[in-house]
Ligand SMILES: Nc1nc2c(c(=O)[nH]1)N[C@H]1C(S)=C(S)[C@@H](COP(=O)(O)OP(=O)(O)OC[C@H]3O[C@@H](n4cnc5c(N)ncnc54)[C@H](O)[C@@H]3O)O[C@H]1N2
């Protein structure tokens with residue numbers, strides 16, 4: 001089975017559904033998509049209060065006050081934030097007040113302490129405030145009954161701020177997907193252990209776990225399961241209970257030991273297309289188990305696995321989380337290098353991109369080989385070369401996927 005990148009992505013997104021939303025404590029909801037409109041049950045501010053440390057006054061009492069000719073008023077009390085004092089500011093008196101404290105009855109304005117001698121029994125005030133000066137009015141920010149956040153908003157610190165301020169402890173949001181990451185291959189060893197001849201460290205499960213976590217998932221990195229068909233199938237079956245999505249790497253091409261393809265082909269629910277892209281040609285995607293958990297079987301070559309994540313898995317995770325757009329949006333830029341590209345395949349070329357006065361500029365890093373992780377680690381973008389383009393010249397316009405951009 002052969003497919004274009006767009007066809008394969010369409011198959012993937014056609015199978016993946018948004019996770020059901022549920023009530024989550026605020027701090028669990030950071031980065032999630034809100035699934036309800038938030039209407040405030042209260043006004044903000046909730047009561048008239050002082051914007052300054054100073055004195056609550058009746059501004060009419062301070063007519064003509066200047067530095068040389070200050071007005072002295074008796075201080076009949078003090079109100080700190082959080083306190084409600086039954087004090088009334090009658091004509092010719094004032095009350096010491098702190099920022100955030102409720103305005104006492106009778107007062108109409110606040111004089112900042114800097115305009116005064118700071119007196120506690122009597123205070124000399126050197127300037128008349130405008131009527132209402134330094135008073136924060138009830139409801140001037142948010143009115144009770146007003147909508148403060150729309151459904152489908154991604155919750156960041158600023159949205160969490162308003163939720164807490166209106167008193168919401170929990171909100172309905174789509175949860176983080178739980179992603180299980182498994183790597184297959186008899187040659188793999190865990191970083192930190194000793195390598196025998198012909199062995200390599202398992203980098204893919206770390207790459208993909210890191211990428212999935214960065215995309216917002218809760219990740220279970222199962223790590224290496226070798227290449228025994230029964231062990232692979234048992235591991236996947238065991239893991240399904242805690243997975244909203246499964247990612248495996250390795251064992252999907254044409255080799256004699258490409259067991260992922262061998263065992264999952266038998267389920268009849270996972271397909272193994274060749275996708276017209278480079279890197280990332282051998283792909284597998286489908287569902288497993290009663291709950292039809294989506295599974296991606298990514299190619300073992302490390303760069304292929306990572307690029308496949310960016311092109312197919314990330315959009316699926318975004319759909320699970322309800323984050324639009326699902327696909328990373330490319331930006332336009334200029335290639336600073338010349339290179340060739342295979343006919344009929346979309347090529348994703350590792351690049352280092354910088355943005356300047358003339359827009360985005362991208363230099364290629366490392367070679368095209370799908371095993372070249374050194375270059376990948378120095379890259380921050382992929383140049384996307386369309387299927388019908390076989391050569392890119394320095395100075396050509398290209399499309400770039402910016403890999404460190406959070407959204408899209
Ligand atoms: N005869 C053919 N051979 C290959 C083809 C083909 O079409 N015909 N396709 C090549 C392409 S393209 C890719 S991509 C790879 C995909 O291979 P598999 O998914 O079967 O992966 P493996 O054979 O298990 O491993 C490939 C390569 O990657 C290394 N690897 C695997 N897992 C990890 C890991 N967790 N961490 C780091 N490195 C890993 C593995 O040692 C191999 O070097 O197939 C080509 N062959």
Ligand code: MOO
Nearest residue numbers: 279280281304370
């Ligand atoms: O497609 Mo493989 O994924 O090029 O190295």
